[in-house]
Amino acid sequence: MSIKTRRLTYSLAINEALTQMMERDPSVILIGQGVKSPWYVGNTAQGLIKKFGEQRVIDTPVSENAMTGAAIGASLAGMRAIAVHPRMDFMLYAFDPIVNEAANWSYMNGGKVSVPVVFWGVINRGGEQAAQHSQALHAMFSHAPGLKVVMPSTAYDAKGLMVAAIEDDNPVVYVDDRWLYNTEDDVPEELYSVPIGKGIVRREGKDVSVIASSYLVGEAVKAASTLEPSGIDVEVVDLRTVKPLDVDLILASVEKTGRAVIVDPGWKMCGLAAEISAVISENSIGCLKSPIRRVTLPDIPAPASRSLEENYYISSRNIVDTIMQLVGADLKI
Amino acid sequence: MKPDSNTVIDLYRTMVRIRVCEESFIAPILSREIRCPVHLCTGQEAVAAGVCAALEKEDYIFGNHRSHGHFLAKGGKMHEMVAEVFCRETGCSRGRGGSMHLVDPSIGMMGSAPIVAGTIPLALGAALAAKTRNDGRVAVSFFGDGATGEGVLCESLNFAALKKLPILFVCENNLYSTHLPIDEIRVSRKIFELGIPFGEQSHRVDGNDVLEVHGAARKAVDLCRKGRGPVFLECMTYRMHGHVGPDDNIQGSHTDIRPPAEIEKWRRKDPIKRIERHILKKRIASLRELKEIQAQAENEVLEAQDFARNSSFPKKEELSLYVYKN
Ligand SMILES: Cc1ncc(C[n+]2csc(CCOP(=O)(O)OP(=O)(O)O)c2C)c(N)n1
Numbered sequence: 001m002s003i004k005t006r007r008l009t010y011s012l013a014i015n016e017a018l019t020q021m022m023e024r025d026p027s028v029i030l031i032g033q034g035v036k037s038p039w040y041v042g043n044t045a046q047g048l049i050k051k052f053g054e055q056r057v058i059d060t061p062v063s064e065n066a067m068t069g070a071a072i073g074a075s076l077a078g079m080r081a082i083a084v085h086p087r088m089d090f091m092l093y094a095f096d097p098i099v100n101e102a103a104n105w106s107y108m109n110g111g112k113v114s115v116p117v118v119f120w121g122v123i124n125r126g127g128e129q130a131a132q133h134s135q136a137l138h139a140m141f142s143h144a145p146g147l148k149v150v151m152p153s154t155a156y157d158a159k160g161l162m163v164a165a166i167e168d169d170n171p172v173v174y175v176d177d178r179w180l181y182n183t184e185d186d187v188p189e190e191l192y193s194v195p196i197g198k199g200i201v202r203r204e205g206k207d208v209s210v211i212a213s214s215y216l217v218g219e220a221v222k223a224a225s226t227l228e229p230s231g232i233d234v235e236v237v238d239l240r241t242v243k244p245l246d247v248d249l250i251l252a253s254v255e256k257t258g259r260a261v262i263v264d265p266g267w268k269m270c271g272l273a274a275e276i277s278a279v280i281s282e283n284s285i286g287c288l289k290s291p292i293r294r295v296t297l298p299d300i301p302a303p304a305s306r307s308l309e310e311n312y313y314i315s316s317r318n319i320v321d322t323i324m325q326l327v328g329a330d331l332k333i
Numbered sequence: 334m335k336p337d338s339n340t341v342i343d344l345y346r347t348m349v350r351i352r353v354c355e356e357s358f359i360a361p362i363l364s365r366e367i368r369c370p371v372h373l374c375t376g377q378e379a380v381a382a383g384v385c386a387a388l389e390k391e392d393y394i395f396g397n398h399r400s401h402g403h404f405l406a407k408g409g410k411m412h413e414m415v416a417e418v419f420c421r422e423t424g425c426s427r428g429r430g431g432s433m434h435l436v437d438p439s440i441g442m443m444g445s446a447p448i449v450a451g452t453i454p455l456a457l458g459a460a461l462a463a464k465t466r467n468d469g470r471v472a473v474s475f476f477g478d479g480a481t482g483e484g485v486l487c488e489s490l491n492f493a494a495l496k497k498l499p500i501l502f503v504c505e506n507n508l509y510s511t512h513l514p515i516d517e518i519r520v521s522r523k524i525f526e527l528g529i530p531f532g533e534q535s536h537r538v539d540g541n542d543v544l545e546v547h548g549a550a551r552k553a554v555d556l557c558r559k560g561r562g563p564v565f566l567e568c569m570t571y572r573m574h575g576h577v578g579p580d581d582n583i584q585g586s587h588t589d590i591r592p593p594a595e596i597e598k599w600r601r602k603d604p605i606k607r608i609e610r611h612i613l614k615k616r617i618a619s620l621r622e623l624k625e626i627q628a629q630a631e632n633e634v635l636e637a638q639d640f641a642r643n644s645s646f647p648k649k650e651e652l653s654l655y656v657y658k659n
């Protein structure tokens with residue numbers, strides 16, 4: 001069987017995953033603010049109401065707590081609900097049902113019931129939107145046992161991980177990034193899934209491992225190309241799933257290169273990068289030729305002004321600088 | 334009790350200042366000189382003006398994402414607000430917040446924030462502080478019809494009533510919550526009835542009639558000061574622009590689904606035109622005097638924009654300031 005692929009944007013890849021899953025499985029429903037409006041979720045939900053009706057594609061009042069709880073309840077009652085939050089910041093109103101109820105439900109009920117629900121939160125930042133319209137909160141969700149957290153970096157993964165998230169019998173937090181919505185990739189037309197819990201090496205190298213997720217994978221690959229002429233050979237590991245972490249893949253890469261730069265679009269303190277750093281230290285410290293470095297957001301709320309935003313968000317330049325500091329001296333560049 | 338002539342003129346001036354200032358943002362938004370999301374309150378000026386004129390400087394207000402009018406009406410400095418919208422260091426939030434984060438504690442403008450309903454319990458807390466200290470202050474929470482979807486509103490209504498807190502819940506019902514008309518977010522259009530089961534005095538007023546808003550707000554504030562609060566006030570109004578920016582249609586994203594006939598209907602109810610007619614009919618001021626007030630506002634806005642444009646952006650090295658108080 002030949003697999004037909006074509007170029008597709010990240011946002012349309014999500015749209016295709018939703019469309020195909022809703023076609024295949026009548027128990028799949030989408031609920032959340034703005035599923036009718038391109039202003040909210042770009043074109044990720046386009047055509048869904050027309051195809052599947054307002055019974056299954058439900059635009060809601062501004063009631064994140066109740067709507068997310070309802071998605072959980074519907075999933076307990078036989079549906080596979082996707083609760084969409086057009087900005088992750090709004091999802092904090094739903095922290096309680098996500099963490100207290102969904103994450104704990106299986107365990108505290110002795111495994112009698114599971115919650116096949118997807119919490120889809122969009123990171124939407126930049127443009128001087130300031131502190132409450134910019135946050136990347138994946139680490140907070142990763143802290144809670146019982147949740148899985150995925151962060152696709154390509155259109156291929158955006159589709160495959162959405163499918164996997166919907167198919168999973170457990171609550172999955174699906175975190176995408178508006179900055180990626182227009183990026184393109186080869187995406188198969190048919191339904192496929194990307195396994196949750198498995199990362200991927202996006203670029204092989206021998207001098208340093210850059211471990212990244214979401215839009216920073218692209219920045220890491222850019223950084224690797226920038227450094228190529230100076231003879232620094234960078235390996236880029238894309239986590240794809242941040243919980244559960246693909247520990248084997250991370251350790252294998254770091255054991256090969258002996259150096260780790262962890263790049264995370266969230267804050268530093270108690271963040272994803274801290275966790276990965278700990279995993280490497282606990283398991284592979286003997287292989288390290290230099291200290292682990294983290295490239296994260298500073299522990300500062302997102303500023304409004306463009307002059308501060310420029311300094312706040314991470315780009316390939318920050319990754320290049322960090323690698324240079326780490327490797328440059330050793331390799332005498 | 335009818336407001337005296339000076340009060341009427343003050344209400345007019347406040348509304349004109351808000352209107353002229355709001356409209357002045359359009360060109361710089363379209364040229365991308367202003368980049369932060371700006372939610373214009375053109376058409377809703379009477380609510381901010383009428384409510385804030387019933388307050389003392391020491392009283393507290395809290396706003397939402399659409400709070401330029403609240404800030405100005407409470408006595409915030411226009412040039413500091415404009416500089417904030419331009420995200421400059423001289424802005425009221427030092428360029429860290431932008432249009433959605435306006436603050437000036439010196440005049441009781443305690444802050445605004447775009448998390449829908451997020452500041453309602455903060456206003457509740459300010460009222461609690463006033464009651465605890467017995468200092469006679471009143472707190473006002475401004476929020477939209479969209480905020481009635483959030484559970485925290487009901488929690489706040491209940492606690493305010495339970496403790497008889499001096500708080501005025503002001504719902505600016507402009508019939509839309511981003512892309513959703515009110516009938517798609519709730520069964521009853523009568524938002525003011527929300528306060529009733531909690532035992533609150535709840536009223537609906539014409540939010541485009543500044544005298545009616547002002548009268549209702551004065552009564553409500555008076556009750557609050559006498560320990561007979563809280564009060565819920567629903568102000569029926571309309572935003573003349575799209576949800577964010579000057580007009581979503583012009584910007585090409587077609588998220589503004591309001592029917593043109595409806596917009597036209599509300600244009601005829603323009604709150605500034607209405608008070609103008611009243612002033613002229615009652616001979617409170619002459620047309621020339623009103624024109625003078627408009628000219629002053631236009632001047633003030635030009636100066637505020639000059640001030641903003643001549644102000645620098647926050648310095649890169651100062652990114653980490655203000656995370657904590659030192
Ligand atoms: C918690 C939360 N959910 C969703 C949003 C997105 N959002 C921004 S404004 C708005 C609705 C605003 O409607 P309303 O409260 O009526 O105020 P208006 O814009 O009409 O002044 C929504 C849903 C948000 N800012 N915060």
Ligand SMILES: [Mg+2]
Nearest residue numbers: 477478507509
């Ligand atoms: Mg509204």
